[in-house]
Amino acid sequence: MTALDLSIDTLSDSHTVADSVTSGAAVDEDLVWTDETDLTFPNDLNSEGTLTMQKHSKLLADAVQAASEVTTEKRTSSREVTLRRLYKALSQYSAASEENLNLIDRQLEDVILPSCLHGIDRASSSPAEQYAACRCLEALSITLGFNRDEQYGAVEDTLRRAVMATGRAPGVRSAAMRALCLTSFICCSGTGADEESTTSLLSFCESVSQESWRGEKEVITPPALRSAALDCWALLSTSLEDVMIAGDGECYGRGLTMLPLLQQCLEHESSDLRVSAGECVALIHESRLSLGIAGEIAENASERRYRHGSWDGTEWEVLMDELKQKISFLSVQSGRQLSKKAKKEQRKVFRDFAAMVMDDEAPHEVINVCSGYTMTLVSWREIIQLNFTRRCLQGGFQAQLMANPTLWKLFGIDEIALRNASASSLSPLEKRLTISKMSDAAKAADRRMIRQRRSRHNAKNHFFTADGENV
Numbered sequence: 020m021t022a023l024d025l026s027i028d029t030l031s032d033s034h035t036v037a038d039s040v041t042s043g044a045a046v047d048e049d050l051v052w053t054d055e056t057d058l059t060f061p062n063d064l065n066s067e068g069t070l071t072m073q074k075h076s077k078l079l080a081d082a083v084q085a086a087s088e089v090t091t092e093k094r095t096s097s098r099e100v101t102l103r104r105l106y107k108a109l110s111q112y113s114a115a116s117e118e119n120l121n122l123i124d125r126q127l128e129d130v131i132l133p134s135c136l137h138g139i140d141r142a143s144s145s146p147a148e149q150y151a152a153c154r155c156l157e158a159l160s161i162t163l164g165f166n167r168d169e170q171y172g173a174v175e176d177t178l179r180r181a182v183m184a185t186g187r188a189p190g191v192r193s194a195a196m197r198a199l200c201l202t203s204f205i206c207c208s209g210t211g212a213d214e215e216s217t218t219s220l221l222s223f224c225e226s227v228s229q230e231s232w233r234g235e236k237e238v239i240t241p242p243a244l245r246s247a248a249l250d251c252w253a254l255l256s257t258s259l260e261d262v263m264i265a266g267d268g269e270c271y272g273r274g275l276t277m278l279p280l281l282q283q284c285l286e287h288e289s290s291d292l293r294v295s296a297g298e299c300v301a302l303i304h305e306s307r308l309s310l311g312i313a314g315e316i317a318e319n320a321s322e323r324r325y326r327h328g329s330w331d332g333t334e335w336e337v338l339m340d341e342l343k344q345k346i347s348f349l350s351v352q353s354g355r356q357l358s359k360k361a362k363k364e365q366r367k368v369f370r371d372f373a374a375m376v377m378d379d380e381a382p383h384e385v386i387n388v389c390s391g392y393t394m395t396l397v398s399w400r401e402i403i404q405l406n407f408t409r410r411c412l413q414g415g416f417q418a419q420l421m422a423n424p425t426l427w428k429l430f431g432i433d434e435i436a437l438r439n440a441s442a443s444s445l446s447p448l449e450k451r452l453t454i455s456k457m458s459d460a461a462k463a464a465d466r467r468m469i470r471q472r473r474s475r476h477n478a479k480n481h482f483f484t485a486d487g488e489n490v
Contacts, residue, residue, distance in 0.1 A: 075115035082108035083126050089134040095145045102138055102151035109158040110415030114422035123162055136177050146188035153194035157411050160202040164425040167206040174202055185232060189241035200251035217255055221273060224252040242289035249295035253302050254407045257400040265307035267333060274303035278338050285345045290365060297372040300342055302399045304376045343376050388420055392440035394430055
């Protein structure tokens with residue numbers, strides 16, 4: 020039996036999708052894709068290294084055509100590369116034109132869905148192939164947009180089984196969880212059936228985020244999967260009303276019952292799990308503050324604290340104080356147990372959480388959509404949706420944000436204002452002539468800096484001269 024035939028049932032919890040890379044696969048070694056992952060293929064760029072709209076359409080058509088052969092391809096490395104190409108096409112090229120969206124709609128049931136589901140279900144599929152298939156389904160949900168309930172119905176069973184299969188790699192299970200929840204969040208129409216599926220998924224996320232799987236202490240849930248489950252719980256919770264998250268009337272909000280678990284996660288050694296838990300606490304606290312004055316806007320932190328909901332006098336007050344102290348500690352943590360880079364990243368993230376839970380300060384993040392148009396996010400609901408979407412699309416996020424109506428509606432982007440700003444921005448040629456490092460303006464600025472530097476050095480060394488003459 021060759022290495023490609025190994026069953027995923029023999030993989031340990033510490034296995035990652037990067038462990039399945041073979042020497043014959045023309046892809047990166049790290050298959051848990053991040054923003055630094057290079058998904059560029061040799062034929063993607065033209066002779067000038069740029070992409071045109073026609074090139075986008077051709078690359079998408081080629082990727083879909085190649086995906087039609089996934090179900091008959093015998094080599095798992097070839098199937099994996101094809102799915103990676105399909106993911107890049109869906110995340111970066113699908114929103115380039117209406118023609119591209121129509122192509123995806125036409126080929127959805129016959130090519131794209133069968134290829135992705137086949138990559139997840141096939142017994143001989145490598146973890147890397149399963150991961151790529153899950154990422155394709157995740158990006159596909161944003162491409163298809165709202166009111167596509169049939170899409171969720173088509174992928175739900177397969178993705179749920181992938182999450183529940185304890186023999187699969189943790190990276191695959193995490194990717195399946197994210198794809199399942201994002202598909203529900205985007206594609207479901209908001210009907211009564213949708214609310215039922217959201218409630219079911221929230222319960223599913225809560226069970227997966229526990230330390231042990233299904234209450235069996237010997238089956239430990241991987242931290243990466245627990246982190247993904249908390250991220251998905253936060254995403255789905257953004258569609259709920261505040262009282263359903265942090266209310267404590269006749270029935271407790273779902274967030275209140277999660278607080279003891281979140282406290283445990285903040286003590287965990289996994290940095291990703293701590294960040295996911297901190298984000299959930301910030302969302303729950305924000306929902307608590309917003310109780311009671313729906314539709315009103317607080318002008319400052321004091322008004323947010325005393326006019327909005329509060330934890331004072333409730334049975335959750337002591338627990339929230341402990342959570343606040345832990346988040347405050349993580350925002351300034353020092354010591355040798357973490358690397359300098361890890362401490363810097365942790366402090367940066369938890370400072371935002373601490374500002375919310377300690378000082379009741381709303382977050383403020385400005386996103387540059389294009390030259391001349393920005394969007395401002397002022398709540399954790401919006402930031403959670405943004406982070407989840409950005410992680411899904413990776414390098415294609417900016418292109419989708421400028422052209423995808425689904426993201427426009429999700430983040431409240433004004434289509435007319437965006438198009439006007441895009442039309443008034445500089446063309447690629449104008450940017451090369453004015454912004455490029457080799458432009459005349461850049462060269463003039465460089466010469467000006469050289470003259471200024473020379474003048475400073477001459478003034479600094481003036482005491483070496485006597486009467487203006489060199490000694």
